[in-house]
Amino acid sequence: MDTKPVAELRRIANHVRRHVLEMINAAGSGHPGGSLSAADFTTALYYNHLSFKVDDPEWEGRDRVFWSKGHVAPLIYTIMSEVGYFDNEVLCTLRQLGSPLQGHPSADRCRGLEVSSGSLGQGLSVAVGTALGLRLKGSDARVYAIMGDGEQQEGQIWEAVMAGAHYRLDNLCAVLDLNRLQIDGFTSEVMNIDPITLKYQAFNWHVVEIDGHDMAQCLDAFEEAEGHKGGPTVIVANTVKGKGVSFMENVAGWHGKAPSDEELAAALGELEEEAKAL
Amino acid sequence: MSKIASHLLYEYGKKLEAKPGRDGFGTALIELGRESTDVVVFDADLAKSTRTEWFWKEFPERFFDAGIAEQNMLCMCAGMARVGLIPFAATYGVFVAGRAWDQIRTTVCYTDLNVKIAGAHAGISVGPDGATHQALEDIALTRVLPNMTVLSPTDFEETRKAVHAAAALCGPVYIRFGREPTPVITGVDSPFEIGRAQVYREGSDVAIIATGPMVTPALDAAEELALEGIDARVINVHTIKPLDADLIAQAAAETGAIVTAEEHQVMAGFGGAVAEVVVQRCPVPMRFIGIQDRFGESGEPDELMEVFGLLPRDIKAAVHEVLKAK
Numbered sequence: 001m002d003t004k005p006v007a008e009l010r011r012i013a014n015h016v017r018r019h020v021l022e023m024i025n026a027a028g029s030g031h032p033g034g035s036l037s038a039a040d041f042t043t044a045l046y047y048n049h050l051s052f053k054v055d056d057p058e059w060e061g062r063d064r065v066f067w068s069k070g071h072v073a074p075l076i077y078t079i080m081s082e083v084g085y086f087d088n089e090v091l092c093t094l095r096q097l098g099s100p101l102q103g104h105p106s107a108d109r110c111r112g113l114e115v116s117s118g119s120l121g122q123g124l125s126v127a128v129g130t131a132l133g134l135r136l137k138g139s140d141a142r143v144y145a146i147m148g149d150g151e152q153q154e155g156q157i158w159e160a161v162m163a164g165a166h167y168r169l170d171n172l173c174a175v176l177d178l179n180r181l182q183i184d185g186f187t188s189e190v191m192n193i194d195p196i197t198l199k200y201q202a203f204n205w206h207v208v209e210i211d212g213h214d215m216a217q218c219l220d221a222f223e224e225a226e227g228h229k230g231g232p233t234v235i236v237a238n239t240v241k242g243k244g245v246s247f248m249e250n251v252a253g254w255h256g257k258a259p260s261d262e263e264l265a266a267a268l269g270e271l272e273e274e275a276k277a278l
Numbered sequence: 279m280s281k282i283a284s285h286l287l288y289e290y291g292k293k294l295e296a297k298p299g300r301d302g303f304g305t306a307l308i309e310l311g312r313e314s315t316d317v318v319v320f321d322a323d324l325a326k327s328t329r330t331e332w333f334w335k336e337f338p339e340r341f342f343d344a345g346i347a348e349q350n351m352l353c354m355c356a357g358m359a360r361v362g363l364i365p366f367a368a369t370y371g372v373f374v375a376g377r378a379w380d381q382i383r384t385t386v387c388y389t390d391l392n393v394k395i396a397g398a399h400a401g402i403s404v405g406p407d408g409a410t411h412q413a414l415e416d417i418a419l420t421r422v423l424p425n426m427t428v429l430s431p432t433d434f435e436e437t438r439k440a441v442h443a444a445a446a447l448c449g450p451v452y453i454r455f456g457r458e459p460t461p462v463i464t465g466v467d468s469p470f471e472i473g474r475a476q477v478y479r480e481g482s483d484v485a486i487i488a489t490g491p492m493v494t495p496a497l498d499a500a501e502e503l504a505l506e507g508i509d510a511r512v513i514n515v516h517t518i519k520p521l522d523a524d525l526i527a528q529a530a531a532e533t534g535a536i537v538t539a540e541e542h543q544v545m546a547g548f549g550g551a552v553a554e555v556v557v558q559r560c561p562v563p564m565r566f567i568g569i570q571d572r573f574g575e576s577g578e579p580d581e582l583m584e585v586f587g588l589l590p591r592d593i594k595a596a597v598h599e600v601l602k603a604k
Contacts, residue, residue: 064360107389114360116388119380125350126385129357129365132342136318137361156381159350 003048006215007278012082013043013215014275017244018268019078019091025264027095030103033254034148035075037179037212037239044218045144045175046079049226054084057112063141064114064130068123069148069177070104071256077101077110085112121154123147124174128164131172131232142226145174150182152193158203164232165204172232173225174205177212179241181252200234212237245270281480281504288463288478288494290501295462299455299491300398302437304329307366309438310445311337317445318358322348322369327457328398330368348373352381352393359391364445371397371413371454375420386450387423393451394444395420400430400454401490401541402569402586403579412574413454417489418546420452421519427451427472428519430540430548432493433462436516439470447472456541458579460491475522477529481511484597484604485529485536489515489548492539492567492588499593510597521551527559535600536564539593544568563603565596 004012016039024030045065052062067076074094081088086100093099100110104118114130117123127145134141151157164172176196184190193199197207206228210217218237225233241255242248245267248259259267280289287294310317311333318340325331325343334341344351348369355365367374374397375382386393397416404412421428429451431440437455444451469476478493479500488496493514500510511533513525530536536556538549549566556564569586583589 060362115356115385115391117384119384122349122353122381122385125353125381126357126360128350129354130360131357132354133318133358133361133363136340136363139361156347156349156353159345159347160353163344163347163350163354 006219009043009047009215010278011275012047013040014271014278016043016075016078016082018271020074021259021264021267023074023078023091023094024258025261026092027258029095029258030074031071031256032248032259033181033241034069034177034179035072036243036245036248037241038072038075038146038177039243040213040215041175041218041235041237042075042079044215045222046083048219049222051141054112057085061139061141064143066114066123066127066145067105067117068120068145069151070117073101073103073105076105080112120148120151121156124157124160127172127174128160128167128169131169132167134171135169143172147174147176149176149178149180149187149193152196153191161200161203161205168230169232170229173222174232174234176234176236177239178236179239181241181250181255183252183255185252197236204231206231206233207236208233209236210238212239213243244274282497283476283478285465285468286463286478287465288497290498296459297434297462298457298459299431299434299437300329300457302431302434303396303398303441303455304332306438306441307333308336310442311340314364316362317364317366318342320344320351320355320365320367322346322351322373324369324398328368328396348378349381352378353385355393356385356389356391359393364392364394366394366396368396368398370399370411371416372411375413375416375452379419383423387425390425390449392448395450395452397452397454399457401456402574402582402588403456403458403491403541405458405579405582406576408576409573414543414569414574416454417518417540417542417548421551425450426519427517429453429472429516430489430518431455431516432490432514433460433464435462435464435466435468436470440516443470443472454490456491461494463494470516473517473520473522475513475515475517475525477511478514479510479512481509482533483509484601485511485513485533486539486593486597487513487515487526487529487536487552488539489518490541492541495588495590496539496593498590499597502590503594503597508597508601515548518548518551521555523555523559526552526555530556530560530562534562535604536562537567537593537596537600538564539567541588542568543571545571563600565600567593567596
């Protein structure tokens with residue numbers, strides 16, 4: 001696979017963040033906070049770890065990504081467009097009538113998506129079933145599930161965690177975007193999910209805890225997950241909600257709000273400054 | 279001369295072999311397992327009850343017990359479908375159509391995935407387990423979902439055929455069937471095609487449109503009504519979605535009165551589905567036999583069928599009533 005050096009991945013992630021904000025601004029609604037927190041490990045995953053063919057989205061040998069936190073649709077669409085699933089121009093149709101880019105991912109309308117998602121807590125279960133199915137078929141393709149930390153409150157997540165370990169699915173890697181915020185506030189105050197790493201360990205998962213904004217750590221974590229045998233791995237990515245835009249960082253209000261034109265200009269200014277430094 | 283369809287084993291008063299619908303399900307799964315290695319089966323700790331245990335014994339590598347975790351089971355099946363396998367998910371109707379409804383809606387139906395869902399222990403005739411285990415809402419919950427096909431076969435043999443037809447269809451399917459042995463009225467040669475209801479008894483005064491195990495009481499009622507000079511048509515609707523609107527509209531036009539019969543809530547259920555066609559295509563008086571907006575309860579199956587008004591005599595009373603409104 002044609003992989004990219006860390007410095008270039010950082011530049012791509014910066015670019016992705018800008019697209020995400022432009023899309024949400026154009027749509028007038030959407031979810032910037034979680035899209036920005038997940039941008040770095042997503043870039044690492046799509047550019048340096050996944051096997052896929054953009055001109056053949058149903059290629060049997062592809063690695064599968066399940067976006068359990070479907071509300072980060074702007075990030076999903078941006079990264080898919082960046083790697084070539086569809087044209088950049090489609091991005092400005094986000095959330096519009098007739099667009100393939102529905103407010104939450106619709107597999108029926110958008111090529112390259114595995115399943116529709118948006119109702120939280122279901123993606124890890126689908127990933128478990130897929131990993132089990134691939135093993136049954138003798139495939140060595142890998143399966144990834146991207147989860148939010150708020151959705152760890154869903155009971156179904158723990159059904160899936162139990163099943164992933166029960167079936168010893170070492171072709172499965174979950175990523176937990178631990179940005180510590182959900183719509184109503186801090187997860188620790190709304191409904192505490194801690195100690196989250198101990199919980200996964202207690203369920204017999206291999207846990208890799210990283211700084212989810214350190215590109216080198218993200219790459220290493222995916223590598224470690226791939227090398228781990230005998231059971232599933234979860235990458236617990238410590239992240240900052242709204243990462244990259246000072247006034248969005250760690251503010252619950254930016255979970256699902258579009259930036260105004262002025263806010264967009266300020267945010268893009270910050271990201272451009274960051275890009276220059278990269 | 280008999281007005282009963284010639285392919286049927288049914289004859290009024292004749293003692294027929296009784297077998298449970300769930301045995302038809304279990305039998306078909308084994309047949310499918312032998313035909314294709316792509317068929318995989320999931321259960322949620324009820325493999326003995328749903329008869330998936332039969333598949334489990336023959337194909338242990340393709341059977342998965344999800345444990346008591348129905349939501350996870352449905353989504354695991356979605357994953358299996360996504361890699362080209364044909365997953366069947368079985369448990370009691372209440373625990374799948376109810377508890378895992380959002381998983382069926384958003385992951386399975388919205389993505390239009392090839393997942394087959396079996397709702398066992400459907401209807402009041404589940405018996406002593408009582409209301410928590412009697413699925414009386416599953417038709418309503420599943421027929422409201424886009425992309426979903428809803429099957430409600432009448433007996434052992436038709437359940438077997440329905441499971442084969444479901445496997446051959448690409449897309450989500452819900453199949454409901456009962457626990458109790460009921461007379462096997464259809465034969466190996468009785469036709470079965472998804473979406474095509476069947477006239478099981480010719481008649482011109484009234485149409486009794488039934489689904490699932492209620493077809494046999496409907497035929498009994500029709501034969502008894504004939505002695506009173508009332509000529510009742512009986513239609514077996516094994517496919518609740520897509521509904522055979524043409525055959526229902528034709529029955530409405532030719533008989534001018536309809537009684538529906540189901541082991542399910544009449545509100546939003548099968549009777550409601552038939553009424554949606556009748557009011558649009560050919561409005562005629564209707565009456566609804568089924569559960570009348572109440573929960574089930576414990577009791578022997580035959581006691582419950584009586585208490586909840588699901589006997590041939592109840593169908594006959596409804597026919598008398600609807601004929602007065604004609």
